[in-house]
Amino acid sequence: MTTQGPLTAYLLASTPDALTRATTHPFLAAAGRGTLPKPLLSQWLSQDRLYAQSYIRYIGLLLAKIRLPAQNSSTAVKQPTSEQKAINVLIDALVNIRTELAFFEKTAEDHALDLTAITAEEGACALTSCGNGSYITTSSGISTSGSGSCPGFTGGNTDIAGPMSTENTTGHALCVSQGECQMPSGSDMCVPSEFNTQPVSDDAFAASRARTPAPEAVRGGIQTGLERSGTLFFCASRTTRAYIDMFMSAGSTGVSVMEGMAVLWATEVCYLRSWRYAARCMRENGNKNGGGDYSGDADGGALRGKFIDNWSSVEFEGFVNQIGDVLDEMAGQIKGAEESEIMRGRCLEWWRQIVWLEEKFWPELV
Structure with a gap:
């Protein structure tokens, strides 16, 4: 050609x-x-x-x-x-x-x-702290340099030994739920440490989902305390x-x-x-x-x-x-x-x- x-x-x-x-x-x-x-x-x-x-x-x-060329002593006008x-x-x-x-x-x-x-594609993008029963869509900066700065394992397997084992998932609830670290820029953790993992009432959960899309895990019928209490996290698709x-x-x-x-x-x-x-x-x-x-x-x-x-x-x-x-x-x-x-x-x-x-x-x- x-x-x-x-x-x-x-x-x-x-x-x-x-x-x-x-x-x-x-x-x-x-x-x-x-x-x-x-x-x-x-x-x-x-x-x-x-x-x-x-x-x-x-x-x-x-x-x-x-890299621009160094200046010379010529006074001639150049293109x-x-x-x-x-x-x-x-x-x-x-x-x-x-x-x-x-x-x-x-x-x-x-x-x-x-x-x-x-977006609908990222409806289950992440979970963040819901505090004392609050349900809001949280906006935060994202790290455009990938997840390399996160100490957690990004494979989502909680059965392995190491930083993402079941005994050490504090601050990596997102990795666990999503299988991929989306640590906010400027943060030391994937999600805030005060993430509330306690179950919430069905009425409160339904009310929150009326305002935010349901995560894939919830749409598939699996509702953990983490997912039920979390709010959706704005990030890149x-x-x-x-x-x-x-x-x-x-x-x-x-x-x-x-x-x-x-x-x-x-x-x-x-x-x-x-x-x-x-x-x-x-x-x-x-x-x-x-x-x-x-x-x-x-x-x-x-x-x-x-x-x-x-x-x-x-x-x-x-x-x-x-x-x-x-x-x-x-x-x-x-x-x-x-x-x-x-x-x-x-x-x-x-x-x-x-x-x-x-x-x-x-x-x-x-």
Whole structure:
């Protein structure tokens, strides 16, 4: 297969079917038609905000990779190098994501959207302290560096000897119940030490589950005192964790700056194309209320009144194109046909992974 021409064009043409699935998902069509339920939008936004937070760390990792040439004594005006252009783009990315997170918060507040909503997939994500019979959904930071900092065993087998044995599970109730450590960042334990393991009344349990999804163990008919008294813990979904892991991998020392820029461009171009599709659905559907009033939408107008315009704007398109231009310039500077083919192959692998993640990131409509 020939790979002549700009790298960005090559990547876009490499997986046409997968790219279409990722950027024309039914979730996006419902968003454009104003029929996306508020709870489902909240669940997606809560995960997208976690993605945005990990994006900041990823940009920092890319910036740390770039080595600018030392200044010389020449006073001649020189064109910026591709590395200097990359730095400018990455700084813009940080500014943009800071603005984006503030935009998330403001729009969520205006439209009563829950940025700690728990997805159906992660309904049994974790259990936290319920104190003296209280039942609340708890929001907390998560560790994006994995569970390596946790001293507990992450296999969930309580019959083995060691830190996760049945005699030493204090502070690792989550590991026991879930089979995977999800220790909150800044914490020394998976769950607070005061976790209440006492059973609660059936009436109180039913009332709590009316406000939070039931864990898988409860839905399967197994109700331990730990599960019955616990509340659900907000965390990254499996797909979000996979995206975060991908960012950390792409930002590692063994990955080139060019590959890192390819990852950045791929995530942004998929996002732009996705919301351009939602904008097209929005235009085709029209506005029954007339004017700019979308308060009658299922989500109260957050998407069609605020989010879609922002994520499909000409300004955002310009930013995506700027990243693509830097990436293509870097690819064009590679010496030798064999080296160029190797690098394009590496970028293609990143591209395929991102397109797959993008499709999985959209919640399924029920």
